[in-house]
Amino acid sequence: MAETVLRLDDITMQFGGVVAVDNLSLEVKKGEIVALIGPNGAGKTTAFNCITGVYEPTNGRVTLNDEIIAENYPKGKMKALYKGENNGRYAKSVYFTPDAITKRGIARTFQNIRLFKALTVFENVLIAKHMRAKQNVFSATFRLNAKEEKRMQKEAMQLLEAQNLAHLKEAIASSLPYGLQRRLEIARALATEPSLLLLDEPAAGMNPQETQELTAFIRRIREEYRLTIFMIEHHMDLVMKISERIYVIDFGKLISQGTAGEVQNDQRVIDAYLGVADDAEN
């Protein structure tokens, strides 16, 4: 059995009185492609944000390669407000900012593409190389880091070449067509040298042709960069084709999990997506 890369234990995220993610537990194993699906507003992106440090979960624990990267329990105002389960199971409070999480090897893309719009394609990728560099302000300003800078530029260029973006190197990021912007965002995430890649709706707004290309692309980068991939997706054909396991959430709660076939035939999943027919119950 492959080792577990990412593990969520009883993650609950509550905003005021709204429970966005409710007692979510899941794990992603090394080398897998796992999908998280669910109807609109089910809390998928919120779950991602809990993993990447954008939010501090209200309760629960996130573990990456045996290191706790987030753990929390209801405290302060939340003590009285908390509506979730497993209150009291966790007693520690661990929180890292998103950059610290990225440094630990989780890279992500965003649902609504967040490129550095006014910068060039090359700069977009090069910026992601900044984190792993050993230079400091002085050595960088006075060009004492020439070797490292050269290496960063070379690696960024290699990434662009591998993703077929090299010819667009000097183009402004926002001038790229939508599909390429998506691909650039993934290339930028890869530049942070991650072991786990989180993709938030990578196929959003793509036509079937582009979706098919993306499927092949995701498979390829998994092999090439030995990645584990955890993604949110709405395009069912992409999800069913590519993911080894699927988690389904609705209203923040995990309602089903398993392989594509298992999930597809699960009555609870069908109900969540299509709604429960009233007369069927009578």
Added chain:
Amino acid sequence: MGEKNLKNAGMKNIRKKNKTTALFLGALLIVAVVLELFISPTSSLAMLLTVLKKSSIYALVAVSMNLLNGFTGLFSLGQAGFMLLGAYTYAIFTIPAAERSSVYMYYDSAVNLSFPEVLETSLGGFGMVLGVLIALVLAGLAAAGIAYLIGLPVLRLKSDYLAIATLGFAEIIRAIFQWGKLGPVTNGSNPLKSYVRLKAFELNFGNLTISLSTFVLILLAMLCIGMIVLLVNSSYGRAFKAIREDEIAAEAMGINLYRHKQLAFCISSFFAGVGGAMLAMFANTVQANNFKAVMTYEILLIVVLGGIGSISGSCIAAVLFIFASEWWLRGLDSGTFLGINAPLIFRNGFRLVIFSLIIMAVVLFFRKGIMGDKELPYHIARLKERIKARHSTRKAKAGEQNG
């Protein structure tokens, strides 16, 4: 073999670069000295030197503000406060011991150390220059240090809130420096004077005096701006730009927001402090009362006019701004304006109206400032292209007519 050639070419390139830099600096020195020599203080051109000096200072401070506002996307309005810190630090550490008692008339001077004086006694003229440089760096460090402390709480704020908070801190700094209890250090609300000014940079050959003051000031400003340019084009500069573009994405790419913002804030304040010290060298006295928020607004105006995110834009705008406000339009008040007798209606005060109208016109016609967020070489290249295109179309037309 090929690699060696490449290396040699690289070395040659660097040597060539050094040569052009040396040539440029030499030319600048000659021009500055010639200007100083041949412009008599009574002629109407005498203003040129004053205005050149002041605009080089403002260019530096504007570029330092641009580093924050234009490149890191932090809207800060504390520049005058940091200039004040720099100016005071510089003045305090360069007042000669003999002059202390006359400067600190109502207090006992607490600091009795003058770097230029101490080093001059042991190293001569070179020591004086070294002392001034130490005082300048110290001025920058003082501003950067205070910026660090202010940054601790303030940099968690965003956009307008950050601007208000930094503006507030700048005013607090000004108030503290006028505080009587700090008199032994800051001389309270009385001006500091008799410190090492630009006049000190004179070479005496018998009865010929060559003043280097304009050259020194421009050189200092260029040196500092050069450093900022290097920073902006480095990996850190790219990280700053990433923060400006999208904070959330920058953070997800592993850029520590707080650390990088703090860094940009401190570096910007460092150069604002050096700019303040240069302003002290340029003026004859330093007084906290002169570093009001209005000064920050002037600098902000220069940054906006030049183009937010364009360093060459800030420099050009600084020169234009200072030249227009201090020299060209002064004629409107005194009677002659660019050699033309100005109508009586302009005299005394109308100058400011004209100046504001010009600024409004510039802002209306150059929405993103004179340079936008591009640098001078980009605009030159585009201009060349345009001329070329026009030339070739004309040629083509001529060819058509011939054929």
